[in-house]
Amino acid sequence: MSERLAATRDAYGETLVGLGRMNKNIVVLDADLSPSTKTNLFAKEFPDRFFDVGIAEANLISVAAGLASVGKIAFASTFSVFGVEKGLNQFKQSVAYPNINVKLVTTHGGISVGEDGSSHFCIEDIAIMRSLPNVTVIIPADAIETKVATKAIAEYHGPVFMRLSRPKTPLIYDEGYRYQDRDLNFKIGKSVTLRDGNDVTILATGLMVAESLQAANDLAKEGIAAGVINIHTIKPIDREAILQAALSTGALVTVEEHNIIGGLGGAVAEVLVEEAPVPMIRVGIRDTYGESGPWRELFAKYGLTSSDVAKAVKEVLKRKIKWR
Amino acid sequence: MAPFNEKTAPHDTGLIKKLTKVALLIRRNSLIMTTKAASGHPGGSLSCSDILAAIYFHQLRHDPKNPTWEGRDRFILSKGHAAPALYAALAEAGYFPTEELWSLRKIGSMLQGHPDMKKTPGIDASTGTLGQGLSIGVGMALAFKLDGKTNRVYVLLGDGELDEGQVWEAAMAAAHYKIDNLVAIVDYNRQQLSGCTDRIMNLEPIADKWRAFGWHVMEIDGHQMKQILDSLDEAEKVKGKPTVIIAHTVKGKGVSIIENSFLKGECKFHGTPLSESELAKALEELHE
Numbered sequence: 001m002s003e004r005l006a007a008t009r010d011a012y013g014e015t016l017v018g019l020g021r022m023n024k025n026i027v028v029l030d031a032d033l034s035p036s037t038k039t040n041l042f043a044k045e046f047p048d049r050f051f052d053v054g055i056a057e058a059n060l061i062s063v064a065a066g067l068a069s070v071g072k073i074a075f076a077s078t079f080s081v082f083g084v085e086k087g088l089n090q091f092k093q094s095v096a097y098p099n100i101n102v103k104l105v106t107t108h109g110g111i112s113v114g115e116d117g118s119s120h121f122c123i124e125d126i127a128i129m130r131s132l133p134n135v136t137v138i139i140p141a142d143a144i145e146t147k148v149a150t151k152a153i154a155e156y157h158g159p160v161f162m163r164l165s166r167p168k169t170p171l172i173y174d175e176g177y178r179y180q181d182r183d184l185n186f187k188i189g190k191s192v193t194l195r196d197g198n199d200v201t202i203l204a205t206g207l208m209v210a211e212s213l214q215a216a217n218d219l220a221k222e223g224i225a226a227g228v229i230n231i232h233t234i235k236p237i238d239r240e241a242i243l244q245a246a247l248s249t250g251a252l253v254t255v256e257e258h259n260i261i262g263g264l265g266g267a268v269a270e271v272l273v274e275e276a277p278v279p280m281i282r283v284g285i286r287d288t289y290g291e292s293g294p295w296r297e298l299f300a301k302y303g304l305t306s307s308d309v310a311k312a313v314k315e316v317l318k319r320k321i322k323w324r
Numbered sequence: 325m326a327p328f329n330e331k332t333a334p335h336d337t338g339l340i341k342k343l344t345k346v347a348l349l350i351r352r353n354s355l356i357m358t359t360k361a362a363s364g365h366p367g368g369s370l371s372c373s374d375i376l377a378a379i380y381f382h383q384l385r386h387d388p389k390n391p392t393w394e395g396r397d398r399f400i401l402s403k404g405h406a407a408p409a410l411y412a413a414l415a416e417a418g419y420f421p422t423e424e425l426w427s428l429r430k431i432g433s434m435l436q437g438h439p440d441m442k443k444t445p446g447i448d449a450s451t452g453t454l455g456q457g458l459s460i461g462v463g464m465a466l467a468f469k470l471d472g473k474t475n476r477v478y479v480l481l482g483d484g485e486l487d488e489g490q491v492w493e494a495a496m497a498a499a500h501y502k503i504d505n506l507v508a509i510v511d512y513n514r515q516q517l518s519g520c521t522d523r524i525m526n527l528e529p530i531a532d533k534w535r536a537f538g539w540h541v542m543e544i545d546g547h548q549m550k551q552i553l554d555s556l557d558e559a560e561k562v563k564g565k566p567t568v569i570i571a572h573t574v575k576g577k578g579v580s581i582i583e584n585s586f587l588k589g590e591c592k593f594h595g596t597p598l599s600e601s602e603l604a605k606a607l608e609e610l611h612e
Contacts, residue, residue, distance in 0.1 A: 027467075048470060049470065054493075054497070054500075056490075056496075056497070058455070058456075058459070058489070058490040058493060059459045059490055059493035059494050059497055061459075062459030062462075062490070062494070063462050063463040065459075066449075066460035066461060066462060066463020066464040066465075066467070067463040067467045068463070069441075069449065069460070069463070069464065070398070070463075070464050070467045071394075072467050072470075074463075089456075090456055090490070093450065093451075093452070093453045094449070094450065094456050094460055097450055098441050
C-alpha cells in the first residue's frame with residue numbers, strides 16, 4: 001500500500017463541487033461546520049444552492065427533507081455525532097419513513113476525530129442508521145472511494161447515510177480507481193474483494209480497510225493467508241460475499257471503527273447466524289467511550305490497529321471448523 | 325392547469341357562507357371518524373376546522389384530480405394529530421371518496437393515525453412527531469424561491485407544539501433566509517395534552533416571540549372566517565419576511581361536551597373520541 005494520504009472529507013467536498021456543476025438540482029446544507037465538512041467548497045461556488053442553518057441539526061435534517069420533497073437532491077452535512085444523534089427523529093420521520101431523497105453525509109465518524117474527545121466521537125452511528133428501514137448506509141475506505149461513492153449516492157434515489165472521517169489516511173486505491181490488479185467498480189450494496197486468502201477472511205469498513213490490508217500483509221509473512229473484503233455498504237449488506245467468504249474460508253474477522261455492538265460486526269453476524277454460522281471475531285471499540293488524544297494513539301489504545309486485526313485472525317483460526 | 329379553488333372570489337357573505345358550511349362538515353366528519361375508529365384527537369381537529377376550510381376551499385392552489393401537480397401550493401399539518409380534520413377536508417375536496425374516512429386508523433387504511441404523504445393523496449409531508457413541519461416548510465419554500473417559482477407553503481402548528489425547540493430553529497432560519505412564500509398558522513387553543521398551555525409551558529408573550537424572531541405577525545379569531553381569509557391575503561402581500569398568523573381558537577369548537585370539558589380543566593378530549601351517545605348529541609349541535 002502506498003504512503004499517499006488524503007482525507008475522505010476533502011474528497012467529498014471536492015466531488016460535491018463537480019456534481020454541482022453537472023446537476024443544478026443538487027443543494028447542500030450544513031450546520032455551521034462547513035469548513036470542517038468541506039461543504040464550504042460547494043458554498044463558495046454555488047452560494048445560492050448552499051444553506052447553512054446554523055448550529056441546529058434538527059432543522060438541518062427537516063429543511064433538507066423539505067427541499068428534497070419538492071425535487072432537490074439534498075446533501076446535508078455535519079459531524080456524525082450531531083447529524084445522526086441530534087437529528088435522528090427528524091431523519092427517521094421526515095426522510096427515512098417517507099423515503100425522501102436526502103443524503104446525510106457526516107464527517108468525523110468514529111474516534112479518529114482525535115483530540116476533541118468523546119463528545120465529538122461517534123461510535124454508534126452505523127448501528128443507529130442501519131436499523132432504520134429504507135436507509136442505505138455507506139462508509140468509503142479512502143478518499144478515492146469517497147469520490148465514486150459520492151457520485152453514486154447522488155444518482156441513487158432515496159435516503160442515504162454516508163460516514164466519513166476527519167484525518168488524512170492512507171489511500172488504498174490509485175487515481176485509476178484500482179487496487180493492485182483489482183478495479184474498484186463501486187456499486188452500492190456490493191463489496192470489493194481486495195485480497196484473496198484461503199485461511200480466513202477479514203471484512204472491514206472505512207478506515208479499517210487499510211489496517212486490515214496491512215494485517216493481511218503481516219500475516220502472510222507468518223504463512224497465514226487472509227483475504228480482505230472492503231464492505232463499503234453496510235446496508236444493504238452484501239450477503240452473497242459474506243456467505244461466500246464464510247463457506248470458502250470458514251472463519252471471519254470483522255473490523256470497524258465503531259462499537260462492536262450493532263455495526264459491521266452485527267450486520268455480518270446476522271447473516272452468518274442464519275445461514276452459515278462459522279466462527280467470527282469482531283474488532284472494534286469494545287463497548288466503551290473514547291478520550292482525547294492523537295488518533296493513531298487512540299487506535300492503539302482502543303484496539304484498532306493492524307496488529308489488533310492480526311491478533312483476532314490468529315484467535316479465530318483456533319476456533320475454526322471446516323465448513324464445507 | 326387551472327387551480328382548483330376560486331382564489332379570486334371576494335370575501336363576501338357568499339364565500340364565507342360556503343366555507344363555514346365546509347368547516348361544519350369537517351367538524352362532523354372528524355367526530356364521526358374518531359368515534360368509529362375508537363381513537364384519535366377530536367379536540368384539536370375541531371379547533372382548526374375553520375382554518376382548514378379556508379385553506380383547502382379558497383387559499384390553496386391545488387388540484388384534487390392531480391395531487392402531484394408540481395404547480396400546487398403545499399400545506400403541512402405540523403400538528404399531525406389533527407389528521408381527522410385534514411382527511412375530512414381532503415375527502416370533501418375530492419382527493420378520495422368520503423367512505424374512506426370511516427377506515428381511519430384501521431389496518432390497511434390509507435388514513436393513518438397521523439398524516440402520511442406516501443399513503444394518502446393530497447398529503448405533502450408525513451408528520452405526527454411534533455416540531456418538524458415548519459422546518460420542512462422552510463425547505464420547500466427555499467426550493468421554490470431557488471427555482472423562481474410562485475408556489476406558496478402553509479404550515480399549521482399546534483400551540484403546544486411550540487414547546488419544541490426545533491420550531492424556533494426553523495423560525496430563525498425562515499427569517500434569516502427572508503422566506504416570504506411561507507405562512508405559519510398557530511392553532512392557539514391554549515390546551516395541550518396534559519393541561520392548558522399557561523400551566524404546562526407558558527407561551528406568552530407569543531406574538532412578541534415571533535416578532536423578535538423576525539416574522540410578520542397577525543393575530544386573529546381563528547373561528548371568524550373573514551378574519552382567516554383576510555389574514556391569508558395580507559400574508560401574500562408581505563415581502564422579505566415570513567408571516568405567522570396566531571389564530572385564537574377554542575379546543576373542541578362547536579361541541580359543548582368537548583368545550584366544557586376543557587373549560588373544567590379536563591384534558592379528556594385531546595386524544596379520546598366521543599362515545600356513540602356523546603357523538604349523537606354533538607352532531608345535533610353541528611348544524612347550520
